Amino acid sequence: MKRRAVTAAVATALASLLAAGHLRTVGDLLQTTDAAWVDREVVQSSFAIGAPLDCTALGRYSSASQARTTTGRLLGRDLSPLVGLAGVSATNPGTGASAVPATAPRAGTDAYRDNLTVTALDAALTTDLTGTVAFPLAGTHLGAYGQYARAGSDGRAVAAAGLVSDSGALTVGSATPAGDVATLDLAKLAPTTAALAGVSLGVGAVGARAALDGCQPAGAAVTPERSYTIASLAVRAGVPAVRTVGTTLTTQLGAVSTTVDALGVSLQSTLRTVVGPLLGGTAGASSATVTVDLAALGTALLATPLSDGVVNVDLRTGLVTVDLAALLSGSGGLNGRAPDTQLLLTGLTTVPARVTALLTAWQAQVQQRLTATLNAAAVELRTTVAPLGLGPTRAVVVTSTLGELAQGRGTVGVDGAVASGALLTTVATPLLAALGTVVTTTLFATPGGAVPGLVAALTPVVAAAGPALTPVVTALTSVLTLTVNAQDSPTGGTHRVSALRVGVLAPAPTDLRLATAVVGPVTPLTP
Numbered sequence: 001m002k003r004r005a006v007t008a009a010v011a012t013a014l015a016s017l018l019a020a021g022h023l024r025t026v027g028d029l030l031q032t033t034d035a036a037w038v039d040r041e042v043v044q045s046s047f048a049i050g051a052p053l054d055c056t057a058l059g060r061y062s063s064a065s066q067a068r069t070t071t072g073r074l075l076g077r078d079l080s081p082l083v084g085l086a087g088v089s090a091t092n093p094g095t096g097a098s099a100v101p102a103t104a105p106r107a108g109t110d111a112y113r114d115n116l117t118v119t120a121l122d123a124a125l126t127t128d129l130t131g132t133v134a135f136p137l138a139g140t141h142l143g144a145y146g147q148y149a150r151a152g153s154d155g156r157a158v159a160a161a162g163l164v165s166d167s168g169a170l171t172v173g174s175a176t177p178a179g180d181v182a183t184l185d186l187a188k189l190a191p192t193t194a195a196l197a198g199v200s201l202g203v204g205a206v207g208a209r210a211a212l213d214g215c216q217p218a219g220a221a222v223t224p225e226r227s228y229t230i231a232s233l234a235v236r237a238g239v240p241a242v243r244t245v246g247t248t249l250t251t252q253l254g255a256v257s258t259t260v261d262a263l264g265v266s267l268q269s270t271l272r273t274v275v276g277p278l279l280g281g282t283a284g285a286s287s288a289t290v291t292v293d294l295a296a297l298g299t300a301l302l303a304t305p306l307s308d309g310v311v312n313v314d315l316r317t318g319l320v321t322v323d324l325a326a327l328l329s330g331s332g333g334l335n336g337r338a339p340d341t342q343l344l345l346t347g348l349t350t351v352p353a354r355v356t357a358l359l360t361a362w363q364a365q366v367q368q369r370l371t372a373t374l375n376a377a378a379v380e381l382r383t384t385v386a387p388l389g390l391g392p393t394r395a396v397v398v399t400s401t402l403g404e405l406a407q408g409r410g411t412v413g414v415d416g417a418v419a420s421g422a423l424l425t426t427v428a429t430p431l432l433a434a435l436g437t438v439v440t441t442t443l444f445a446t447p448g449g450a451v452p453g454l455v456a457a458l459t460p461v462v463a464a465a466g467p468a469l470t471p472v473v474t475a476l477t478s479v480l481t482l483t484v485n486a487q488d489s490p491t492g493g494t495h496r497v498s499a500l501r502v503g504v505l506a507p508a509p510t511d512l513r514l515a516t517a518v519v520g521p522v523t524p525l526t527p
Helices: 002-019 026-031 040-045 118-124 240-278 294-303 345-375 402-406 421-444 450-465 467-479
Strands: 061-074 088-092 098-100 111-115 145-151 156-163 182-185 199-203 206-213 225-230 233-238 282-291 311-314 319-323 378-386 394-401 411-414 480-486 495-504 510-519
Touching: 088 111, 199 467, 206 495, 225 480, 225 495, 233 467, 240 282, 240 294, 240 345, 240 378, 240 394, 240 421, 240 450, 240 467, 294 345, 311 345, 319 345, 345 402, 345 450, 345 467, 345 480, 394 402, 394 421, 402 421, 411 421, 421 450, 450 467, 467 480
Parallel strands: 061 156, 088 145, 206 510
Antiparallel strands: 061 088, 061 145, 061 510, 088 098, 111 145, 145 156, 156 206, 156 510, 182 199, 199 233, 206 225, 233 319, 282 378, 311 319, 378 394, 394 411, 480 495, 495 510
16 A cells, blocks of 8 residues: 555656656656556556657647738738738648748748748838838848748647748847848827937847647647847937037037137237347248148047947937847846836936936047147248348248147247247247237137137037937837737637837827747647
């Protein structure tokens, strides 16, 4: 009795393994036990199981699978009937698989793959939907962006959509090409929300895969395998107030350049005014050259978007990009989330302050680099002096930089000899001091100097740029929902997973799914 009781307990434990799908046959059960003390009759009688399952046998199951890159509703319009978005489906009644579309090429036994073409996708989005979703990467990695479906009569069904291999494996990873595979125009999806003008959602490579193994012992749970991956997700907003910062810089640098040109004239005049009397004569022909390229400085200051790792600001175009994966990294990012995880977009409320911080730091950099550029600008001043007709004409040449002149420093030469001794005291020292006053007053003094003037002109537009994003953020958090690893409850034996589900609450709602894989039902056939 003791032996039989122990065996019954073991059988109960093994039954749980069987129900979980870890064991498939009575033989598996018996092989896991010690025949020296297990009553095999008790084990055998503990399970109402017939012959061992043969999961390699064909014709024992009917199965189905479907893969679609884009599905759902767009502006209230059901995308299912659109041919270019229909994806690929496979069915197998137990006698062999077939696909829809029938032209889908085979990808192995009972499997099919249908690669996407941007032309077909764009054509599917008919006139009333044109521009709502764009597929901009034609000719790059969309050739590998497709749909895979397998329906086997051995009870195995597999579906995969997105960036997938010929075997239906997800290939989104470190080697995934950068860029959007889909761009959603949120202004068109929510036309009554004015704040979303110029706002879009950029979706990088996505993939979803579902598999179902229906070859299980009677009574055992049939559990689908579902996985997804998203390479990137970004909100992009064209913000006029941000672009104004860039245009203001360009305008103000143009004004500083004009000031520098006028400064050359002032330095030339100062040279003539000071040198003539000092040398006891009258200044004649003179010239002034200040070498500086402020247009190149402006190009450099605007060339690289500002970034804090989450927000990128392009001052040339006014485009503000928010990397949602980076924004949400503290709460888990985009991948590895539980089924039906809705991303919390409340983190977007930090974007206006982030933009302000970036622009404030940039403004300080503008002042530093402009000051450094002007200080480094080469200066050459020349004049001739006729000493009251009592001697030969003298040539006075000043070479320096604007920064050195502002400090009263530079090289003064008279007839090719550098001023020294009495000549230095008589001519060079007062001349450089006078020139320095002109440079400082014109460029660097507060108020009135060109550099402080540029900074003052930037200050209000910089201050206005960040808050200009507040209505955008409010609108986004009000109308946009993003769900990753979207999984519907099983219906009629089917199991679905979508990498990304985009919802837009508007008069004509949008519920768009990107990269969707569906498997099932898998049904045993009567022998």
